[in-house]
Amino acid sequence: MRKPGEDSSTVREPVHEVRAGERVDGYRVGEPLHEGGMARLYRVSFSRSRRPLVMKVPKLGPGSPLSAWAAFENERQILARLHGPHVPRRVAVGDSRHRPYLVMEYIEGDALARAAARAPIAVDELRDLGARLCRAVHDLHRQNVIHLDINPANVRDRPGGEMVLLDFGVAHHAALPDHIDAAFGEEEGTTPYIAPEQVRHVRTDPRSDIYAIGAILYHLATGHYPHGRPNLLSLKKRLFEPPRPPRLHNPAVPAWLQEIILRCLAIRPERRYATAREVAYQLTHPETVHLTRRAHRLTRSGLLTRTRLWWRSLYEVFEDTAPRHPQEHLTRHPHVLVALDPAPADRSLRYALRDAVRKLARSEPHAYFTFLSVVKRVPEAGEDNDAPTANSSTVQCLAEMRNWAQPLHLRPERVHFQVIPGAPVAALVEYAQAHAIDHVILGARAKVGVDRLLGSVSYRVMRHVPCSVTVVRTREPLPAPAPGRRRR
Amino acid sequence: MRIAILSDLHSNLEALTRVCEHAAALGAERYVCLGDFIGYGADPAPVLERVMALPGLVAVRGNHDEALFREMGREAFPEIRRAIAWTRERLSPVQLNFLDGLPLLVHDGRVTYAHASAHQPDAWEYLRQPDQIPACLEAAGTPMTFIGHVHVPRVFYETAAGAVRELVPQDGMAVPLSVSARYVINVGSVGQPRDGNNAACYVLYDNVAHEVTFHRLAYDYVTTARKIRDAGLSPFFAERLAYGR
Numbered sequence: 213m214r215k216p217g218e219d220s221s222t223v224r225e226p227v228h229e230v231r232a233g234e235r236v237d238g239y240r241v242g243e244p245l246h247e248g249g250m251a252r253l254y255r256v257s258f259s260r261s262r263r264p265l266v267m268k269v270p271k272l273g274p275g276s277p278l279s280a281w282a283a284f285e286n287e288r289q290i291l292a293r294l295h296g297p298h299v300p301r302r303v304a305v306g307d308s309r310h311r312p313y314l315v316m317e318y319i320e321g322d323a324l325a326r327a328a329a330r331a332p333i334a335v336d337e338l339r340d341l342g343a344r345l346c347r348a349v350h351d352l353h354r355q356n357v358i359h360l361d362i363n364p365a366n367v368r369d370r371p372g373g374e375m376v377l378l379d380f381g382v383a384h385h386a387a388l389p390d391h392i393d394a395a396f397g398e399e400e401g402t403t404p405y406i407a408p409e410q411v412r413h414v415r416t417d418p419r420s421d422i423y424a425i426g427a428i429l430y431h432l433a434t435g436h437y438p439h440g441r442p443n444l445l446s447l448k449k450r451l452f453e454p455p456r457p458p459r460l461h462n463p464a465v466p467a468w469l470q471e472i473i474l475r476c477l478a479i480r481p482e483r484r485y486a487t488a489r490e491v492a493y494q495l496t497h498p499e500t501v502h503l504t505r506r507a508h509r510l511t512r513s514g515l516l517t518r519t520r521l522w523w524r525s526l527y528e529v530f531e532d533t534a535p536r537h538p539q540e541h542l543t544r545h546p547h548v549l550v551a552l553d554p555a556p557a558d559r560s561l562r563y564a565l566r567d568a569v570r571k572l573a574r575s576e577p578h579a580y581f582t583f584l585s586v587v588k589r590v591p592e593a594g595e596d597n598d599a600p601t602a603n604s605s606t607v608q609c610l611a612e613m614r615n616w617a618q619p620l621h622l623r624p625e626r627v628h629f630q631v632i633p634g635a636p637v638a639a640l641v642e643y644a645q646a647h648a649i650d651h652v653i654l655g656a657r658a659k660v661g662v663d664r665l666l667g668s669v670s671y672r673v674m675r676h677v678p679c680s681v682t683v684v685r686t687r688e689p690l691p692a693p694a695p696g697r698r699r700r
Numbered sequence: 701m702r703i704a705i706l707s708d709l710h711s712n713l714e715a716l717t718r719v720c721e722h723a724a725a726l727g728a729e730r731y732v733c734l735g736d737f738i739g740y741g742a743d744p745a746p747v748l749e750r751v752m753a754l755p756g757l758v759a760v761r762g763n764h765d766e767a768l769f770r771e772m773g774r775e776a777f778p779e780i781r782r783a784i785a786w787t788r789e790r791l792s793p794v795q796l797n798f799l800d801g802l803p804l805l806v807h808d809g810r811v812t813y814a815h816a817s818a819h820q821p822d823a824w825e826y827l828r829q830p831d832q833i834p835a836c837l838e839a840a841g842t843p844m845t846f847i848g849h850v851h852v853p854r855v856f857y858e859t860a861a862g863a864v865r866e867l868v869p870q871d872g873m874a875v876p877l878s879v880s881a882r883y884v885i886n887v888g889s890v891g892q893p894r895d896g897n898n899a900a901c902y903v904l905y906d907n908v909a910h911e912v913t914f915h916r917l918a919y920d921y922v923t924t925a926r927k928i929r930d931a932g933l934s935p936f937f938a939e940r941l942a943y944g945r
Contacts, residue, residue, distance in 0.1 A: 281880075282860055289876055309879075387870050391878060393861040 230254060230269055230313070237306065239267060239315060250280040250381055256315060258303075264318035265303055272312070281312075282391050283381035288314055289388055290380045294355055297374040298348035319376050321369035328364035328428070331435040332462050335469060338432045339495045346425060346492035348375040350648065353418045353488065353538040356386040360415060362424035363402040364431075384415045386537040403442035404431070408451045408479050409530035417530075418538040419481035425491060426476025426484070433469060434461035438477055451479065452525035453518055457509045468498045471507035479521070481530070486545040486578060489648050493547070493582075493628075496647075500582075500628035545578045546650035551640055551673070552616065553655065554585040554609050554631070560686045561655045562616065568653055568684045570620055582628045582647075583613050586639040606631045637672045644677040653682045702727050705887045705903045707734035707815070707848025708762070709751070711741025711787065712891030712941075715900035716750055718919040719890050726904060731755065734848040735762025735815035737799065739780065740892055741924065742931040744787045748795045761802035762815040762849065763824045769800055779934040786933065811905075812840040816849040826850050830864040833884050844877070845884045846903070852895040853888030853903075853914050857881050869914040871899075876911045885912060892937075898944035 232254070234241045242255035245266060256267040270284035291302045291314070306313035324341055327333050333341075345367060352359055359366075359377055366379045382392050392415065407423035414420070430438045438455035439446040455477050458465045472494050478484045485491050494501050501507075513521075550569055553562075573579060587609065609631045617627060632639055644652055656670040674681045704723035709716050723731070731754035738744040751757065767776070767784045768791075791799075804821040806813040816824045817832075818840035826849060827836060833856045836845060855867040855875055869875055877883060888901030895901075899916040906912070925938035 279860075285878060387867075387873050387875070389855060389857045389867050389875065389878070389881070390865060391857070391859050391881060393859045393863060 230267070236267070236311065236313065237304070239265070239304070241267065248379075250283045255318065264320070265315055266318045268314040268316065270312055279393065282393065284312060284314070286383065286390075286392055287380040290357055290383050290385045291316070293385060293388075294352070294357060294380075296351055296355070297370065297372075298351045298376055300376055300378060319368040319370060319378075321371070323369050324367045324375070324428070325364040327432060331432045332464075333432050335433075335464070335466060338429065338469070339498075341432065342425070342429050343492040343495040344369070344373060344375045345428065346488040346495065347648075348377050349421050349425060349488040350492065350542075352377060353421070353542055356537055356539050358384045358386075358416070358418050358538055359421050359424075360384060360410065361402060361405075362421055362428070363405045364428060365402075386416070386539070390415060403447055404437040404439065406447065406450075407481070408528075409481060411447055411451060412528075412530050414530045417481050418541050419484050419486065422476050422484045422488060422491065423481075425488060426473050429469075429473045430455065430458055430477065433465050433473065434458045436461050451528060452522040454479070454513050454521070456512050457506070459510055460512070466498070467503055467507040468494075468501040470509075471501050471503050474506045479525075479528075487542055487547075489542075489547060490545070490580065493647055497628065497630065500630065502625040543650075544576070545580070546576060547647065548572060548576075548579050548581045548651045548653060549640075549644055549647075549649045550581055550583045551652065551654035552583055552585045552613055553657070554587050554612075558655075558657065558686070561657070561684065564686045565653065565655045565684045566616065566620065568682060569617075572651070572653070572682075573620060573622060573626075579651075580626045580628075581622065582630055582649075583617055584630045584632065584640070584643060585609050585613060586636045587631055587633050588635075636669050637676070640669075640673050641676040644679065649677070649679055651680045651682065652677055653684065655684045701729050701907055703730045703732055703905045703907065704728035705732045705734065705813075705846050705905055706890050707887045707902075708736040708851055708889035708891055709733065709738075709741075709747055710736055710764070710889070710891035711738050711744040711747050712900075712924050713741070713743035713746050713750070714921065714924045715891050715917075715919045716747055718917045719900050719902050719915075720750065720754070722915060722917055723902065723904065728904060729756065731757050732813055732846065733757065733759040734813055734846060734887065735760050735802070736764045736848065737762070738768070738787045738791075739764030739783055740928070740933070740937045742927040742933060743924075745790050745792065745795065748791065748798065752795070752798060758806055758808065758813060759802055760806055760813050760815050761799070761804055765799045765802060766822075768796065779936070783933050783937070786931070807840075807842060810843050811907075812842045812845045814840075814845060814847050817847060818845050824849065827856075827884065827886070828852075830856060830866050833858070833864045836884050837882050840884075843882050846905070847884060847886050848889065850886055851889035851893060852886060853901050854886040855912070856884040856886075858883075869912075871914060871916040874906075874909075874911045874913045879910065888914065892941065893944045894940075896944050898942055 230236055230241050232241055232243055239256040239258055242257060245253040245255055251268050251270045254267045256265045258265065271280045288305060300316040300319060302316055304315040324345065327337065327341055349362065361379060361382050366377060368376045368378060370376060384390055405424040405427045407420035409417055410420050427438050439449045458470050458473055472491065476484055476491060610629050613629050632643065652673065654670050654673060656668055670683045674683065706719060733751055737748055737751060764784065768788050772781060805818060812818050814821050817827055817836045819835040827833065827847060828850060837858060853869055855869055856864055858864050858881055887903040890900045890902055893899065893901050897916060898921060899918045901914060901916055904913045904915065921941040925941050928938040929935055
């Protein structure tokens with residue numbers, strides 16, 4: 213290890229090359245792993261640890277791009293502020309004046325890159341990979357960082373399944389000075405995955421990462437890039453031409469998947485999904501995807517449309533309409549879970565619940581809602597013919613929920629309806645955790661029987677979900693209608 | 701070493717007291733005041749007493765301080781002129797002497813301190829937009845310039861290609877400074893913040909770790925406002941403290 217003060221008086225050329233077998237500050241350099249435009253990666257080991265590590269060394273000196281240093285500094289600063297399973301753990305940083313390097317944990321899995329190499333892949337595998345990627349991106353945005361260069365080569369995975377995002381050379385941290393210059397001449401990101409606003413040098417919109425996710429999904433589903441082979445024309449084309457529908461390349465792509473992909477790839481950021489979490493949700497719950505006309509399109513957009521979009525692109529401005537901080541952007545697009553009792557005992561509570569949802573929908577115009585009913589259990593097929601079958605009761609339950617929500621007049625893409633089997637508390641808590649729900653709204657029933665001993669459902673949900681919970685209560689229940697009386 | 705950089709105190713004793721306590725607790729060893737010690741507020745003498753006792757003080761002159769000795773420009777509001785005249789009667793000769801002797805610019809190694817801008821410092825230009833920054837950078841001749849005057853905390857920085865960008869700093873989050881870049885840092889205002897946040901604002905500059913941290917501190921502006929009204933100064937000066945405008 214370098215001792216403090218050592219070498220501080222002599223000015224040396226920064227080390228821009230290390231060789232296999234060499235020792236750098238106690239790290240034994242192994243085989244070179246990868247050489248990119250800005251940096252080289254080596255496998256390294258440390259005597260006291262058996263963890264596999266990589267060392268990133270920026271390309272400096274004659275013949276290397278000017279921006280290599282800026283990219284390296286950028287990555288060093290951003291990585292120091294990131295944590296969690298979706299980013300590589302930073303192990304050591306070399307003295308940036310004399311020995312600039314970065315040692316990180318080595319992440320073995322490259323499932324996404326391998327899948328991309330054999331695209332098109334099966335829809336189920338795509339859903340799984342896509343949802344995992346979205347969760348990683350969402351976690352990054354939560355930490356105020358926009359990646360801006362998401363592509364299969366920059367995504368690895370851990371044995372536990374978590375995707376890990378690599379290479380923060382052109383990333384943007386909302387609370388740090390941004391020294392990355394688009395004016396250097398090199399293009400940011402990797403051509404097929406660059407969002408239209410990135411072509412125009414906007415670096416502050418988290419929805420640029422949503423576009424990259426869309427491009428990756430497009431490629432996984434079809435084996436083609438959204439705008440054809442990467443070149444300068446394909447770069448400009450994304451400003452005025454919607455990509456060809458994925459089903460044109462691969463008829464096996466379901467309509468809902470085409471809807472998701474094309475929404476991710478919208479030219480204007482505000483037309484895309486607002487958060488990666490929403491994309492993950494739709495990929496895991498295809499039945500909740502609101503299909504629009506583009507879901508079924510099988511032809512390229514018409515000449516008229518393309519001319520109109522081209523004309524518009526000439527004066528298209530991508531201003532920074534998104535809030536300055538990705539975190540703030542996320543809080544403006546909360547995912548709200550509304551728990552509905554499948555067998556409502558109390559009408560007034562249902563009205564009160566709807567009122568609570570209406571207030572929230574008004575004050576949070578970008579919130580999206582999942583209305584969830586937990587049914588006790590799903591009868592096995594062939595079991596007890598008299599009991600309503602799982603299917604018909606689920607359908608009826610969904611119908612009732614839709615009817616209940618109808619007076620709210622929420623846009624269809626803002627609402628999802630779900631019926632899941634299970635024990636009420638456990639199922640709600642698990643659902644809220646799995647989908648990173650921001651806010652739960654549920655009604656509190658009058659305490660009866662077992663509830664009095666164990667605590668009510670609302671109380672137990674409140675104790676276990678990791679987010680805000682609104683419990684709706686009514687002052688006193690309306691008298692239940694008594695249908696038998698009139699007959700007497 | 702940690703240096704606390706304060707600006708635009710504007711005779712606000714409550715805010716200054718809060719800021720000094722906070723900076724001392726975080727280990728500030730030296731203090732820099734970027735001018736506008738007086739004006740608006742009702743505690744000019746106690747504020748100056750406190751400022752002049754700060755350890756290792758470096759201070760520059762602001763437009764309000766200058767107005768004590770020179771006629772203000774024609775654009776100055778009558779209420780502000782009246783506050784200046786009111787202040788003049790309440791300062792001791794020693795305090796007036798201190799203010800009269802302040803320089804417009806101080807160069808200290810890699811850093812320049814100014815009230816409004818290093819470029820024509822006596823023109824009192826408001827540096828609000830990135831396109832105003834290059835002139836200040838060139839005139840300063842140092843990688844870093846600390847300013848006040850606008851009452852809005854900002855970090856302006858120049859990228860390697862020469863473009864100037866701005867960063868809205870977050871409370872308590874350190875902003876790392878690159879050795880190779882140039883910065884103009886507006887430290888906000890202690891005594892009359894105008895960015896919509898009514899908390900006092902100051903900067904701690906760590907010249908070893910090479911980073912700046914903006915701190916926002918809630919203080920008792922109700923008392924400050926009451927003193928302003930009791931002194932017969934413009935009620936607007938009192939009111940705006942609550943809004944941070």
